[in-house]
Amino acid sequence: FADLDGLKSRQIDSDQLYDAYDYVIVGGGQSGLVIANRLSEDPKKTVLVVEYGYFDDTPGQLEPSSGSVYASRNLFNVTTVPQRGIGNREGIVYAASVVGGGSTVNGMLFDRGSADDYNNWEKLGNPGWGWRGLLPYFKKSSSFTPPRADLAAEYNITWDIPRAYGNGPIQSTFPDWQWPTIKSQWKAWTDLGVPINEEGAAGDAFGAYWVPSNVDQTYRRSYARSGYFEPVKNRRNLHLLIGHRVNEVLFTSKKRAEAVTIQARGTANGSPTKTVKAAQEIVLCAGWLHTPQILQRSGVGPKSLLTQAGIPVVADLPGVGFNLQDHPALLLIYQYQTDLFPNPNSLTNNATFQAWATEQWASRKGPYSIGVGNALATVPFPILSPTYQTTINKAKGQNAADYLPSTYGPQNVKGFLKQRAVILDSFGRRDNGVVEIPFLGGSTLSLVLEKPLSRGTVLLNTTDRYAEPVIDYNTNVNPVDTDIFIAVIKFARRWFQTPSQQHLTPVEVYPGSSVGTDEEIAAHSVNAIWPSTAHGCGTSAMAPRDQAGVVSPSLTVYGVTGLSVGDVSIIPIIPATHTCATVYAIAEKAADLIKSRYDPRIRPAGPHP
Numbered sequence: 386f387a388d389l390d391g392l393k394s395r396q397i398d399s400d401q402l403y404d405a406y407d408y409v410i411v412g413g414g415q416s417g418l419v420i421a422n423r424l425s426e427d428p429k430k431t432v433l434v435v436e437y438g439y440f441d442d443t444p445g446q447l448e449p450s451s452g453s454v455y456a457s458r459n460l461f462n463v464t465t466v467p468q469r470g471i472g473n474r475e476g477i478v479y480a481a482s483v484v485g486g487g488s489t490v491n492g493m494l495f496d497r498g499s500a501d502d503y504n505n506w507e508k509l510g511n512p513g514w515g516w517r518g519l520l521p522y523f524k525k526s527s528s529f530t531p532p533r534a535d536l537a538a539e540y541n542i543t544w545d546i547p548r549a550y551g552n553g554p555i556q557s558t559f560p561d562w563q564w565p566t567i568k569s570q571w572k573a574w575t576d577l578g579v580p581i582n583e584e585g586a587a588g589d590a591f592g593a594y595w596v597p598s599n600v601d602q603t604y605r606r607s608y609a610r611s612g613y614f615e616p617v618k619n620r621r622n623l624h625l626l627i628g629h630r631v632n633e634v635l636f637t638s639k640k641r642a643e644a645v646t647i648q649a650r651g652t653a654n655g656s657p658t659k660t661v662k663a664a665q666e667i668v669l670c671a672g673w674l675h676t677p678q679i680l681q682r683s684g685v686g687p688k689s690l691l692t693q694a695g696i697p698v699v700a701d702l703p704g705v706g707f708n709l710q711d712h713p714a715l716l717l718i719y720q721y722q723t724d725l726f727p728n729p730n731s732l733t734n735n736a737t738f739q740a741w742a743t744e745q746w747a748s749r750k751g752p753y754s755i756g757v758g759n760a761l762a763t764v765p766f767p768i769l770s771p772t773y774q775t776t777i778n779k780a781k782g783q784n785a786a787d788y789l790p791s792t793y794g795p796q797n798v799k800g801f802l803k804q805r806a807v808i809l810d811s812f813g814r815r816d817n818g819v820v821e822i823p824f825l826g827g828s829t830l831s832l833v834l835e836k837p838l839s840r841g842t843v844l845l846n847t848t849d850r851y852a853e854p855v856i857d858y859n860t861n862v863n864p865v866d867t868d869i870f871i872a873v874i875k876f877a878r879r880w881f882q883t884p885s886q887q888h889l890t891p892v893e894v895y896p897g898s899s900v901g902t903d904e905e906i907a908a909h910s911v912n913a914i915w916p917s918t919a920h921g922c923g924t925s926a927m928a929p930r931d932q933a934g935v936v937s938p939s940l941t942v943y944g945v946t947g948l949s950v951g952d953v954s955i956i957p958i959i960p961a962t963h964t965c966a967t968v969y970a971i972a973e974k975a976a977d978l979i980k981s982r983y984d985p986r987i988r989p990a991g992p993h994p
């Protein structure tokens with residue numbers, strides 16, 4: 386950050402705010418900074434970004450080895466309501482509050498969903514949002530540098546740059562290190578009939594595949610701030626106001642979004658606010674948790690909720706804050722009794738190895754470059770379980786409303802049924818996964834549910850609209866989700882017992898042999914599942930309006946003008962991937978769509994209506 390002062394020159398005080406900008410972007414997180422960069426490319430357009438968080442310049446934040454330590458200062462301090470599907474436990478909530486948002490704090494695993502996942506979005510009635518419509522934006526946002534040739538050869542690390550990457554600002558590569566045990570783990574997937582794919586990021590994110598980290602070539606975080614914000618620090622037409630919260634969007638009598646109200650962070654609710662106008666558009670990028678909250682606070686949301694909160698209804702949109710999805714997960718812990726040396730535990734239980742690793746890292750080499758790992762198995766249902774068809778039939782036979790929150794009205798149920806139809810098609814496919822199993826050479830596995838049927842809500846606190854919203858993931862309420870957890874635990878146990886892993890002598894530690902039957906696994910899951918792997922999405926979904934959609938395929942909010950959403954909350958169905966790369970593609974596409982509204986010469990890339 387040699388040029389940090391230059392970077393921060395785009396940062397303004399609230400008394401430097403103009404009265405009006407062409408574009409006002411709410412949230413300077415991951416998507417907000419992408420869109421700010423693209424919209425300010427035209428020096429004649431003025432752009433304001435309002436961000437609640439601050440800059441975080443802590444070096445540890447930028448290293449892969451800090452990837453799993455999520456600093457609380459960069460996250461909103463929120464939790465869920467008791468989750469009835471997991472024994473009334475409260476769930477941890479991950480929502481970033483820092484310049485760069487989730488891209489500043491995340492685990493830097495940089496993967497994409499399968500082509501089928503995005504094609505499902507298009508099938509819901511969102512032309513232009515299938516794999517072909519998004520690939521140009523995946524490419525535009527990212528670039529890839531191959532790893533060391535000897536490491537790639539030894540571990541058979543594969544990639545395909547022409548099919549997957551462009552010259553985009555977010556850099557990605559593989560670390561300088563792999564744990565030897567991972568070789569047997571790769572073979573174990575083949576033992577189980579899981580296909581190995583050369584390049585997951587080319588639409589083939591199913592089976593087992595290598596995934597780069599979003600780091601530069603010295604293994605430092607490559608994120609929205611470094612990739613999209615620092616390079617535009619000299620643009621006079623771009624302002625960033627940090628440490629401020631947008632409270633509401635204000636509408637004209639003709640329902641045109643014309644301004645936002647802004648309050649300094651740390652001041653009491655109800656304190657004076659500043660009002661800033663947008664001549665062209667207000668773009669909400671406040672993330673899955675706060676984009677719906679701002680909409681609801683502004684009178685755009687389910688009428689019954691708004692009425693209860695005493696907020697005049699501008700547009701009755703039952704989907705705002707509904708359709709909440711994430712990837713719930715649980716742990717399976719084994720011990721390799723005859724483990725290879727070194728292994729991931731060597732960093733904590735072997736002082737000599739640790740000292741060597743620290744010395745290596747001083748020259749940006751060795752195990753500390755590895756972060757959260759770089760290999761995933763995203764397992765299709767027909768490979769995961771011989772009874773997958775029974776589960777599909779069970780889901781088809783369900784009365785959907787029985788498992789949705791009681792606040793879901795007819796439009797919400799209709800939207801869910803449309804989703805369910807395409808998801809169940811994907812359940813039967815071999816080119817899309819229902820669970821994800823990350824592996825890196827260790828013997829603790831997170832087993833992650835990729836296509837949950839349970840849906841939750843983010844609802845305005847009706848007695849204090851400026852307090853954090855009420856979050857309910859509704860985790861594990863649909864019994865189909867439990868069935869898939871049962872299947873993945875059994876499958877992962879088989880994986881440890883494959884011939885390829887026997888020389889490591891794997892022994893199960895948790896949950897252990899007392900959890901064997903399906904009933905026992907289901908009961909265990911209730912106590913073991915956590916609701917979120919930080920992939921919250923869906924709360925301002927892109928879908929037809931009569932299916933509880935909040936935004937159109939152009940990302941404009943239904944029922945009003947001058948207002949759009951460009952962040953993770955527009956995702957209609959959670960893809961089987963960590964969401965960061967997808968959010969870059971969404972934000973790049975959002976920027977093109979916004980520009981094209983005001984400049985007919987600009988055509989969004991890919992097929993589009």
Ligand SMILES: Cc1cc2nc3c(=O)[nH]c(=O)nc-3n(C[C@H](O)[C@H](O)[C@H](O)COP(=O)(O)OP(=O)(O)OC[C@H]3O[C@@H](n4cnc5c(N)ncnc54)[C@H](O)[C@@H]3O)c2cc1C
Pocket residue numbers: 411412413414415416417435436437438455479480481482483484485486487488490491492493494495496629630631632670671672673675676679918919920921952953954962963964965966968
């Ligand atoms: C801890 C964590 C770990 C993750 N790990 C991974 C990973 O390894 N790989 C991966 O692919 N994905 C990961 N993700 C997910 C991914 O990073 C997010 O999906 C993505 O960053 C979301 O981008 P966004 O722009 O929608 O929201 P964000 O980046 O969260 O941006 C929203 C911004 O809006 C601001 N804001 C909120 N309310 C207001 C308001 N009222 N006024 C002004 N500003 C406001 C917030 O402070 C925030 O900066 C992780 C996420 C988290 C939080």
